[in-house]
Amino acid sequence: MAKSLDFLTEALRRLPGVGPKSAQRMAFHLLQHDREGAAMLSRALYQAVEAVHHCALCNTFAETEVCDTCLDERRDNTMLCVVETPADQLMIEQTLTYKGLYFVLMGRLSPLDGIGPKDIHLEKLIGRAADGVVTEVVLATNFTNEGEATAHYISEMLKARGLKVSRLARGVPVGGELEYVDAGTIARAMLDRRAT
Amino acid sequence: MAKSLDFLTEALRRLPGVGPKSAQRMAFHLLQHDREGAAMLSRALYQAVEAVHHCALCNTFAETEVCDTCLDERRDNTMLCVVETPADQLMIEQTLTYKGLYFVLMGRLSPLDGIGPKDIHLEKLIGRAADGVVTEVVLATNFTNEGEATAHYISEMLKARGLKVSRLARGVPVGGELEYVDAGTIARAMLDRRAT
Ligand SMILES: [Zn+2]
Ligand SMILES: [Zn+2]
Numbered sequence: 583m584a585k586s587l588d589f590l591t592e593a594l595r596r597l598p599g600v601g602p603k604s605a606q607r608m609a610f611h612l613l614q615h616d617r618e619g620a621a622m623l624s625r626a627l628y629q630a631v632e633a634v635h636h637c638a639l640c641n642t643f644a645e646t647e648v649c650d651t652c653l654d655e656r657r658d659n660t661m662l663c664v665v666e667t668p669a670d671q672l673m674i675e676q677t678l679t680y681k682g683l684y685f686v687l688m689g690r691l692s693p694l695d696g697i698g699p700k701d702i703h704l705e706k707l708i709g710r711a712a713d714g715v716v717t718e719v720v721l722a723t724n725f726t727n728e729g730e731a732t733a734h735y736i737s738e739m740l741k742a743r744g745l746k747v748s749r750l751a752r753g754v755p756v757g758g759e760l761e762y763v764d765a766g767t768i769a770r771a772m773l774d775r776r777a778t
Numbered sequence: 779m780a781k782s783l784d785f786l787t788e789a790l791r792r793l794p795g796v797g798p799k800s801a802q803r804m805a806f807h808l809l810q811h812d813r814e815g816a817a818m819l820s821r822a823l824y825q826a827v828e829a830v831h832h833c834a835l836c837n838t839f840a841e842t843e844v845c846d847t848c849l850d851e852r853r854d855n856t857m858l859c860v861v862e863t864p865a866d867q868l869m870i871e872q873t874l875t876y877k878g879l880y881f882v883l884m885g886r887l888s889p890l891d892g893i894g895p896k897d898i899h900l901e902k903l904i905g906r907a908a909d910g911v912v913t914e915v916v917l918a919t920n921f922t923n924e925g926e927a928t929a930h931y932i933s934e935m936l937k938a939r940g941l942k943v944s945r946l947a948r949g950v951p952v953g954g955e956l957e958y959v960d961a962g963t964i965a966r967a968m969l970d971r972r973a974t
Contacts, residue, residue: 586822598807599800607794607865610864619793620826623790623819627817627820627823629786632782761799
């Protein structure tokens with residue numbers, strides 16, 4: 583088999599959820615039926631790796647020092663909502679119930695996987711939440727065991743620094759991941775959020 | 779969301795079997811946890827698109843004018859085995875029952891999908907099979923409806939030109955795709971191949 587094809591198949595296996603058979607199928611498909619798509623994906627990967635960094639304020643993916651959301655002056659800068667991922671932030675935005683700012687952990691505490699406070703940027707969160715402007719931090723981590731533990735940890739940490747901390751109401755089904763919950767449920771949970 | 783990230787998510791959807799949710803998950807994963815993998819995949823795609831073409835003789839993917847298999851002088855050049863894909867060729871190689879050469883259709887006849895004789899390079903196959911050296915063509919297309927129809931079509935076409943044509947014996951389960959059949963079954967089918 584052509585060497586570049588082996589290399590491509592191997593590289594495709596770096597994608598999450600792609601095993602050897604589907605990597606081979608993807609490589610054949612691209613070379614046989616969609617070389618334009620392959621070239622486009624090559625450019626997109628290169629560009630994303632070069633251009634995408636983390637927002638200095640909210641830690642989400644951004645191409646500028648500070649992201650558009652953090653720069654938006656119409657937003658309520660006294661509220662800070664903590665989410666696990668950019669996808670969760672998008673879900674909350676879609677509910678139209680929240681007009682404050684965000685902090686994106688890019689993960690959750692997971693001692694079994696070796697993911698500790700450092701890996702989810704808690705130092706950066708403390709600095710952000712203690713800017714003297716933020717008065718309430720809304721914890722919107724997932725309602726899984728790990729998400730709940732993360733919320734508890736952050737809550738203790740921020741309350742120790744005198745901040746008001748709330749948690750989305752348990753309108754979100756227990757064990758549910760925000761990304762897969764309908765916007766209506768999240769909207770209700772946002773309105774019913776409670777102090778922790 | 780960062781524009782390069784949107785572009786990357788969109789490009790990942792060009793991969794077969796990847797929907798919007800998994801494209802987003804792949805993009806986040808690469809940027810958050812495996813930028814090295816993303817850069818590697820970018821290079822692999824670029825290199826494959828640039829370097830990989832089709833072997834002038836057997837039509838499989840190759841980086842040279844003629845592939846290594848076709849150039850291998852130890853192989854029996856009087857036998858030509860016709861397969862649908864490079865993966866099928868690999869499966870047959872693994873059985874160690876065949877020492878001849880190959881022709882890779884890179885598809886199968888499928889009138890409903892608009893895939894006709896031209897799309898599976900049958901002119902090239904005729905030229906290859908009628909080189910005056912090949913004495914037997916073994917049809918090893920899949921035992922699906924489309925694979926059987928393709929074998930029948932090719933068989934008639936080559937027999938009209940006076941070539942001896944055989945088909946893998948039906949040791950391969952009906953409806954089965956070679957890529958998923960164990961090597962032992964394919965080995966038996968190769969030994970039991972019959973004239974068509
Ligand atoms: Zn930001
Ligand atoms: Zn070849």
